[in-house]
Amino acid sequence: MPNSNDTTFRNATIAVLVENEAGILARVVGLFSGRGYNIESLTVAPVDDNRRLSRITIVTSGTDMVIEQIKAQLDRLVPVHKVSDLTLEGPHLAREMMLVKVVGKGENRMEALRLADAFRARVVDATTESLVFEMTGAGDKLDAFIDLMRPIGLKEVSRTGVVAIARGASGLA
Amino acid sequence: MSATLQTQTEARTMTGAEIVLQALKDQGVEVIFGYPGGAVLPLYDALFQQNAIRHILVRHEQAAVHAAEGYARSTGKVGVVLVTSGPGATNAVTGLVDALMDSIPVICLTGQVPTHLIGNDAFQEADTTGITRPATKHNYLVKDIARLAGTVHEAFYVAKSGRPGPVVIDLPKDILIGKGPYAEAPQAPHRSYRPQTEPDAQMIRDAVALLKGAKRPVVYAGGGVINAGPEASRLLTEFVRMTGMPCTNTLMGLGAYPSTDPQFLGMLGMHGTYEANLAMHGCDVMLNIGARFDDRVTGRLNAFSPHSKKIHADIDPSSINKNVKVDVAIVGDAGRVLAALIEAWKAEAAQQDKAALAEWWRQIDAWREKRCLSYVQQGSIIKPQHAVRRLYEITREMGRDTFITTEVGQHQMWAAQYFGFEQPNRWMTSGGLGTMGYGLPAAMGVQIAHPDALVIDIAGEASILMNIQEMGTLAQYRLPVKVFILNNEYMGMVRQWQELLHGSRYSESYSAALPDFVKLAESFHAKGIRVTRAEELDAGIREMLAHPGPVIADIAVAKDENCFPMIPSGAAHNEMILAPGQTGGVAGVTDEGKVLV
Ligand SMILES: Cc1cc2nc3c(=O)[nH]c(=O)nc-3n(C[C@H](O)[C@H](O)[C@H](O)COP(=O)(O)OP(=O)(O)OC[C@H]3O[C@@H](n4cnc5c(N)ncnc54)[C@H](O)[C@@H]3O)c2cc1C
Ligand SMILES: Cc1ncc(C[n+]2csc(CCOP(=O)(O)OP(=O)(O)O)c2C)c(N)n1
Ligand SMILES: [Mg+2]
Numbered sequence: 001m002p003n004s005n006d007t008t009f010r011n012a013t014i015a016v017l018v019e020n021e022a023g024i025l026a027r028v029v030g031l032f033s034g035r036g037y038n039i040e041s042l043t044v045a046p047v048d049d050n051r052r053l054s055r056i057t058i059v060t061s062g063t064d065m066v067i068e069q070i071k072a073q074l075d076r077l078v079p080v081h082k083v084s085d086l087t088l089e090g091p092h093l094a095r096e097m098m099l100v101k102v103v104g105k106g107e108n109r110m111e112a113l114r115l116a117d118a119f120r121a122r123v124v125d126a127t128t129e130s131l132v133f134e135m136t137g138a139g140d141k142l143d144a145f146i147d148l149m150r151p152i153g154l155k156e157v158s159r160t161g162v163v164a165i166a167r168g169a170s171g172l173a
Numbered sequence: 174m175s176a177t178l179q180t181q182t183e184a185r186t187m188t189g190a191e192i193v194l195q196a197l198k199d200q201g202v203e204v205i206f207g208y209p210g211g212a213v214l215p216l217y218d219a220l221f222q223q224n225a226i227r228h229i230l231v232r233h234e235q236a237a238v239h240a241a242e243g244y245a246r247s248t249g250k251v252g253v254v255l256v257t258s259g260p261g262a263t264n265a266v267t268g269l270v271d272a273l274m275d276s277i278p279v280i281c282l283t284g285q286v287p288t289h290l291i292g293n294d295a296f297q298e299a300d301t302t303g304i305t306r307p308a309t310k311h312n313y314l315v316k317d318i319a320r321l322a323g324t325v326h327e328a329f330y331v332a333k334s335g336r337p338g339p340v341v342i343d344l345p346k347d348i349l350i351g352k353g354p355y356a357e358a359p360q361a362p363h364r365s366y367r368p369q370t371e372p373d374a375q376m377i378r379d380a381v382a383l384l385k386g387a388k389r390p391v392v393y394a395g396g397g398v399i400n401a402g403p404e405a406s407r408l409l410t411e412f413v414r415m416t417g418m419p420c421t422n423t424l425m426g427l428g429a430y431p432s433t434d435p436q437f438l439g440m441l442g443m444h445g446t447y448e449a450n451l452a453m454h455g456c457d458v459m460l461n462i463g464a465r466f467d468d469r470v471t472g473r474l475n476a477f478s479p480h481s482k483k484i485h486a487d488i489d490p491s492s493i494n495k496n497v498k499v500d501v502a503i504v505g506d507a508g509r510v511l512a513a514l515i516e517a518w519k520a521e522a523a524q525q526d527k528a529a530l531a532e533w534w535r536q537i538d539a540w541r542e543k544r545c546l547s548y549v550q551q552g553s554i555i556k557p558q559h560a561v562r563r564l565y566e567i568t569r570e571m572g573r574d575t576f577i578t579t580e581v582g583q584h585q586m587w588a589a590q591y592f593g594f595e596q597p598n599r600w601m602t603s604g605g606l607g608t609m610g611y612g613l614p615a616a617m618g619v620q621i622a623h624p625d626a627l628v629i630d631i632a633g634e635a636s637i638l639m640n641i642q643e644m645g646t647l648a649q650y651r652l653p654v655k656v657f658i659l660n661n662e663y664m665g666m667v668r669q670w671q672e673l674l675h676g677s678r679y680s681e682s683y684s685a686a687l688p689d690f691v692k693l694a695e696s697f698h699a700k701g702i703r704v705t706r707a708e709e710l711d712a713g714i715r716e717m718l719a720h721p722g723p724v725i726a727d728i729a730v731a732k733d734e735n736c737f738p739m740i741p742s743g744a745a746h747n748e749m750i751l752a753p754g755q756t757g758g759v760a761g762v763t764d765e766g767k768v769l770v
Contacts, residue, residue: 019365022314027306034307065494072491078311078331081365 011040011061013086013094013164014071017172019079020046020054027077028056037070038062041096041139041161053081055172057163059094084172086164094164098142099124100133104153112152119145130155185356189318189349190219193282196325198225199358202253204244204621205229205282206237210257211297212284215349229621229650232642234261236614238268238339239640242277243618246601247576249402251278251332252618258284259297262304262343267608269308269339274605275425276400278337280328281309287347288316301343310338315345318353326358335368336489337400368488372505372513379501380460380484381517387458388529389536390418393441393470396425396604397463397487398507399597405508406430406597409462412515417530419537421449423464424589425604432593438537439546442470443740444586447545447749448537450738453478454746455536461485463507466496467605468769476745486510545738545751546590553706557584557659557730560710561591561631564657567714573627575599576619580612580636583665583736584658588631610639613656617643620652627655627718634660634727635684644697647723655717656725658690661732669735673750690727699723742769 018024025044032039041059046052060070067085075083086092100121102112109131116123116133119141125132135145139162146157166172187195193216197205204227209217220228231237234256241252256265262283272279286295302314311331313324321344328340384390392413398405406429413420413436420430421441430437439446441453453459459481464470466485471477477497485493486503493502503510550559561584568575577592578601579585585602594600601619603611612630620628630637637658647654667682691701700720704713710728717726737752 023302023306026303030306065498069491069495072489072493072495076335076368076489076491078366 008064009061010064010067011059011087012067012070013092013162014058014060014074015084015086015164015172016056016058016074016080017047017082018054018056018077019081020052021079024054024079025056027079028058028074031073031077032058032060032070035073037066043161043163057161059162082172084166086166089166091167092164093167094138094162095136096139096142096160096162097134097136098157098159100135100146100149100154101130101156102133102149102153103130103155105129108152112149115145115148115152121145185354186352187355188215188219189321189344189351189353190215192318192321192353192355193325193344193349194219194223194226195355196322197253200326200329201250202226205253205255206231206240206244206618207255208234208237208257208261210261210284212258212286212346213255213261213282213344213349215346216255216282216284216344228255229617230646231614231617232645233640234264235268235610236617236640236643236646238265238272238279238281239608239611239614240618240621241279241281242268242272242275242611243578243601243615244622245277245279245618246399246615247598247619248622249598251280251329254279254281256281256283257297258286258301259299262299262301266304266308267606269305269341271603271606271608271611272339273308273310275603276337276396277339278332279339280332281339281341283341283343284349285314285343285345288345289347291345301341305341308339309341310336312341312343314343315348318348318351321348321353322356323359326356327363329358330363331366335366336397336492369504370488370506370509372486372503372510374513376501376503377510377513377517378521380486380503381514381521382523383458383482383484383501384416384418384460384518385521385523385525387456388526389455389457389533390416390460390530391452391456391458392418392420392460392462393423393453393464394420394426394429394462395423395464398426398429399463400488401463401507403597405463405506405511408508408511408515410434412511412518415515416518416525417527418460419452419534421445421452423467423470423604424602426464427589427600428594428597429463431595433595440589442467443472444590444736444738445470445740446590447543447738447751448540450740450746450749451540452537456481459483461487461499462510463487465492468496471496472740472748473743473745478746543751543755545755547755548752550707553708555704555707555710555728555730557587557661557734558591559707560657560659560728560730561587563710564629564631564714565592567711567718568627568629571627571718574623575627575629576601576616576623578602578612578615578619578628578630580630580632580639581607581609581666582633582636583661583669583734584631584633584636586666586736587659592631609633609636613637613640613643613654616654616656617646617652620654621650628653629655629657632656632658633665634658634662634687634690635664638688641693644694644699644723644725648698651722653720653722653724655723657717658725658727659730660687660690660727661730661734662687663732665734666736672735673741690725694723694725697723699725702726703729705729
């Protein structure tokens, strides 16, 4: 429980470089649930096969003190190599990918294709009555696209969660 | 591959069980605490065929872990536990969490069903790594015998470096039976876990500048100083003496600073002394070294030491700014930090404000005048405080190296208040988890490590029943542990809270149907003593201490005594309740406070 004078609430996108081993995701997720931290999004994938490293990107929120605590707690997990607060450490890129299925015919279908074009979403599957769009972008842009598709015949959404990287020459590895 | 290399590798091929024991030996392990079962039979077979490592058979796996904790805390070494799969592992969980909360280095080897059966609900299968993930500093499931030796070595490194803690190694039976290569402990640094031990020089300078400018400084030292080894306690004493500052210890830090030293204010916190808590409240610069601003210590956070600049030295960055925001954060080992502080203090030209410090001491002495730990022993009914005080005085007279463990409750707090420690590693208590049943097995582990020392478990009659079966272990290994029960016929700490917070409704806190502890001792081949009158207390204590074997001394004490001073939950340091007859700020407990434990 933080100090009462710690009230500034913020979002943080945290990149964590970890040993690619069994149980590592459970450790990270267990840490968040056990200590009552928010997870808004979490993504993970191997990024370096030679060095057996995976990268986890976590979007979370909390007071400054809580976010500092989250980073310190992550950092003391034995298989964690590096923790970076992309939000704090300077400008960064955050992207999410999604697949959106829209079902409909006639004018609705045309409208979906027009909007997809405007949003730079790609058609990756099509039948006479359905379309699957693939779209990459910032979370709010994805949200906006979903909102527009809803009245047209939105059927299903699958999103990856955020991956992020710092701008410029510096790197985490 | 050349012929010689081949024979070398062949020579180093062993069964998994042999690999584990070899690695333990290479890590300097002399004793393990354990309990057998199907999944670990290969390890027990290998143990049978060697003499380097001694195995102590406990009576319950929880006790094995507490024994390892007592062993570790009293020696500074890593304690080692061996239990079987399923119930053996789950029984150990309380001990593991206890070690985690109190930063005690322990390795727990757990048996597991063979790898091909994992996930099949096999006989005595439990998801041990899943269950113990939040109960340990780290854990491993070994699925490849080629990595077995390396894993054991790594586990020792993890358990004892940085902030120490428990580590589980889950060992499927086929891994223990199979054959594989042995590897010595690696020389290379760990791939990812490299805690910082050397403090940052600028932070040390900032700390010294603050301390030199202080008018009302206080040093608040905790378990981290004990973790850092006896040299850190020596340096703490040196630093406090050279600076003339007052020093208080947490429950876990007792012994880090000599209790009889005039600069010692006693323990702080919920049941700490008046002078320690008011010094914390009124100080202008606080140096926290190896303590974690626990809620038992801080009381209500927004009223905690409101006017001070705070310096916090801790080896674990996650302890810093967790509960209390500090002004100077020093990451490093307490011993290294203290050495650096001493050096910088000498180098720093600025003078201390000696007049202000003298004035501060006058204030502290005025608080001491309150004599917050005074009690009146009158008549035949034994005051629990008096029992502990006499135990302390008589053991001091005898001059034997004395180790105290405790169970959890009022007796634990009275032990902390009335038994003094001049050295580190002599005081073993369950602070963070507050595990009833800790004291007896912990004492066992201490006695194994220090066969000639005097080891006393200061116990409550309720707590002692939680691991009473370990009397059997004492008998088997002729461990002369003394169990000193302050028998108030109540779960006294619970009763006290019910009295103060729940209208004296003593719901389920009476210790009904207690055993006859004298007969109980005798049935476990120990000596039993009962003392019911104050006049007989000293004789009873002397009889207990004189007996060469294990003893249970059942001391009937006042049933309704409360432990004071007390800062009620949710109250501030300056809202302490003192014993009746001593005046102080008396706080009402708010509803907000009642929510807290
Ligand atoms: C019934 C009951 C009542 C209690 N009442 C009180 C009370 O009145 N007062 C009290 O103080 N406690 C009390 N406690 C205990 C309390 O719950 C905590 O366990 C205790 O206060 C924590 O002590 P600590 O801050 O020294 O930290 P510990 O738990 O000992 O933690 C050690 C700290 O030091 C750090 N550290 C570890 N190794 C090193 C190193 N080598 N160098 C530097 N830092 C290191 C760790 O990272 C950690 O932050 C009570 C417990 C019970 C069960
Ligand atoms: C395993 C466990 N269960 C419950 C508690 C809660 N608890 C704390 S103190 C206490 C009473 C202890 O009674 P006793 O051992 O007689 O000690 P006393 O307070 O009377 O000295 C209880 C039940 C605990 N700390 N540990
Ligand atoms: Mg009792």
